[in-house]
Amino acid sequence: MSAHDNPPVHSHEHGHEHGHGHHAHDDHGGAAHGTRKGYWTGFILSVLLTAPAFALVMTGVIADARITAGIVTALAAVQIIVHMVYFLHMNSKSENGWTLLALIFTVIIVVIAIAGSLWVMYNMNVNMMPGMHAEMTSGGM
Amino acid sequence: MATTTPTAAAGEPPAYYDLDEHPHPPGGSTMLGFWLYLMSDCLIFAMLFAAYGVYGGSLAGGPGPRELFDLPLVAINTTMLLLSSITYGFAMIATDEKRQSAVLGWLGVTALFGLAFLAIELYEFSHLIHEGAGPQRSAFLSAFFTLVGTHGLHVTFGLIWLAVLVVQVMRRGLIADNVRRLQCLSMFWHFLDVVWIGVFTFVYLLGVLR
Numbered sequence: 001m002s003a004h005d006n007p008p009v010h011s012h013e014h015g016h017e018h019g020h021g022h023h024a025h026d027d028h029g030g031a032a033h034g035t036r037k038g039y040w041t042g043f044i045l046s047v048l049l050t051a052p053a054f055a056l057v058m059t060g061v062i063a064d065a066r067i068t069a070g071i072v073t074a075l076a077a078v079q080i081i082v083h084m085v086y087f088l089h090m091n092s093k094s095e096n097g098w099t100l101l102a103l104i105f106t107v108i109i110v111v112i113a114i115a116g117s118l119w120v121m122y123n124m125n126v127n128m129m130p131g132m133h134a135e136m137t138s139g140g141m
Numbered sequence: 142m143a144t145t146t147p148t149a150a151a152g153e154p155p156a157y158y159d160l161d162e163h164p165h166p167p168g169g170s171t172m173l174g175f176w177l178y179l180m181s182d183c184l185i186f187a188m189l190f191a192a193y194g195v196y197g198g199s200l201a202g203g204p205g206p207r208e209l210f211d212l213p214l215v216a217i218n219t220t221m222l223l224l225s226s227i228t229y230g231f232a233m234i235a236t237d238e239k240r241q242s243a244v245l246g247w248l249g250v251t252a253l254f255g256l257a258f259l260a261i262e263l264y265e266f267s268h269l270i271h272e273g274a275g276p277q278r279s280a281f282l283s284a285f286f287t288l289v290g291t292h293g294l295h296v297t298f299g300l301i302w303l304a305v306l307v308v309q310v311m312r313r314g315l316i317a318d319n320v321r322r323l324q325c326l327s328m329f330w331h332f333l334d335v336v337w338i339g340v341f342t343f344v345y346l347l348g349v350l351r
Contacts, residue, residue: 033237034230034233034234035234036231036234039227039230039231039234040227042227042230043223043226043227043230046223046226047223050219050223050341053342053346054212054216054219054346057212057346057349057350058212058213058216065350065351068350069347069350072342072346072347072350073342073343075342076338076339076342079338080339083226083331083334083335084335087230087331087334087335088328088331088332088335095172095173095176099173102176102177102180103180105180106180106183106184109184109187110183110184110187113187114187114191117194117195118191118194118195121195
């Protein structure tokens with residue numbers, strides 16, 4: 001990662017004291033300034049979100065697999081947000097909001113790519129699988 | 142780095158860009174750059190997830206997720222990665238507090254959990270291949286090995302990076318450059334844990350339910 005290896009510079013800590021005006025790189029600029037409490041909160045929340053997901057699938061308490069799948073997916077979505085906030089320290093202020101903007105852009109692309117692939121390929125399979133002509137005539141999408 | 146605002150001195154037309162070189166501290170934009178790298182990495186994983194989603198049901202008469210996946214093993218693996226995430230967090234707190242030996246200790250613990258994760262994953266892979274469920278068996282298994290294997294490769298490179306950083310910190314201490322590198326690896330490591338949430342949910346849990 002360290003693309004350019006600068007000789008050790010001791011004169012500055014994080015780049016607080018360069019005259020860049022009101023914005024730029026203050027303590028909330030980068031990443032990884034968590035607190036012990038924050039990491040513990042994230043960890044406990046993660047355990048509380050992971051364990052039920054595994055338990056639901058392994059025990060099969062809920063007979064309907066679709067309901068289980070929905071709950072498991074929801075738990076994963078919440079856990080991703082928990083990790084983003086407590087471990088990756090996402091907030092709207094870091095790097096003047098550029099990290100959040102990049103994240104939103106990425107999420108949009110990811111959703112389009114995954115949902116689009118599944119949608120297109122599902123319909124292609126439904127309409128082009130051999131032996132599906134009977135269903136096709138009855139108006140498959 | 143276009144974070145400048147137009148500055149209109151009296152009488153002069155406003156300048157919309159910096160004419161003069163102004164000081165940039167070394168590494169001042171590294172964090173944002175590394176975050177952008179992680180986002181592009183996210184896109185790689187999105188494509189692999191999409192491929193798995195499309196091919197997940199294409200078994201070619203071979204074994205499916207329900208027969209192959211060993212959920213207790215995946216649960217242990219998930220625990221390893223989650224524990225390594227919080228121990229790396231403690232390493233970062235020790236970094237903020239400038240306690241070098243604590244940093245090295247927590248990095249060592251993180252490496253152990255990371256190695257345990259990799260060992261369990263390699264055991265799972267070899268077990269699958271031994272059962273005749275290798276990547277060439279079906280489109281489902283090709284997509285599975287590509288997705289989970291890519292994540293495993295990321296963890297491998299994260300561990301190599303971590304080992305290099307341990308040497309750096311031991312030799313040169315917690316200088317600004319090393320702190321910045323530790324922060325980058327922190328983002329990388331936690332990012333891999335986020336991707337793993339997607340893997341254990343969509344590949345393993347939903348695969349068994351399917």
